[in-house]
Amino acid sequence: MLVDAGTGSPEHLDVLERLLGGRPLHRVLVTHNHSDHASGAEAILARFPGTRFAKIPWPGRDDRYPVAWEPLGDAERVEAGDDAVEVVSTPGHAPDHACFWHGPTGVLFCGDLAIQGTTVVIPASAGGDLRDYIASLERVMALEPAQLLPAHGPVITAPARLLRLYLAHRRERDAQILEALARGASSVDELVGRVYAGLADKLVRFARETVVAHLVKLEREGRARRLEERREERWERLAH
Secondary structure, X not given: OEEXXXXXXXXXXXXXXXXXXXXXXXXXXXXXXXXXXXXXHHHHHHHOOOOEXXXXXXXXXXXHOOOOEEEOOOOOEEEEOOEEEEEEEOOOOOOOOEEEEEOOOOEEEEEOOOEOOEOOOOOHHHOOOHHHHHHHHHHHHHHOOOEEEEOOOOOEOOHHHHHHHHHHHHHHXXXXXXXXXXXXXXXXXXXXXXXXXXXXXXXXXXXXXXXXXXXXXXXXXXXXXXEOOOOOOEEEEOOO
């Protein structure tokens, strides 16, 4: 069993073939449908015929990659060789995001839920939801994992510490955005300029996604609201 399909690069396929040593690749579990996790499915199937692919469904998006996706559900037990993992639905970074839990060892294959040394982008314009993401962090904390195996970066050996930092970071970002709104910023670009002062140009689009994700969360909580404007969406802080 393989977690995530990658992008189908020849180097990746060669490594898989070497590690399998002539044995079949039975199943690929995909954490979510972002291209760096799912787009390699077709190439894997071409190299390893008979491989099965499974993920939590994302209607309207899964058909981007032409393989027969088997649907996974939360808490489902999935065989992995002579063992098994459990599906843990963790939406937020993407609506279909899932982690895979191996209870006996306390290891969680966590996809893009967490990355050591940085935070995770919540792409508000592409199905990301910050409230869901925070709930997913809290759900994973309750599992008390010993290790997180992320899709990017090194193994996370102190999960509780990192997840607490993540939650604190989101609370801090909420406060910064509310403060900027109180001081007169009202557009997303103005908020990005104040909350992320001095940010490199290549990172601005990710900052915009994060600011919008926080604004949507604050709106649902009754702490901010959108203003009707013709040219550009504007926001204001509400008393809470």
